[in-house]
Amino acid sequence: MERRCFFRNLNGMGKGFLAEKHYLCGTMTIQEAQERVDAWIKQYGVRYFSELTNMAVLTEEVGEVARVIARRYGDQSSKPGDDLDLADELADVMWVVMCLANQTGIDLDAALERNFAKKTSRDSHRHLDNKKLINQS
């Protein structure tokens, strides 16, 4: 079954540019995504890059996200031929994160659950009490 990804329903996010393209995907858990990345690496990638190389690649991909953000939401203008596909760049970041998780034995589903618990415990009032966040858009 084909359907559009969740972000089409997010008001203010992606309107006008994400809607230009069809991002077709099914539902996929983080675990399934990790398994698909692993299968892809084994089929097409020969082996994982070293952790240090993937750390460099992650930095590169985060930089590509920053380039899109700077041009789309920041003050920098686009160059002719710029490909400003934020969704694709974020997916590149996720891909490398999953590579690093796979090669270091990390279950990102479990890690994200623990992270939610940590943030909720630590920050449950922090942002609500932050006056800087109120009445600013």
Ligand SMILES: [Mg+2]
């Ligand atoms: Mg990229």
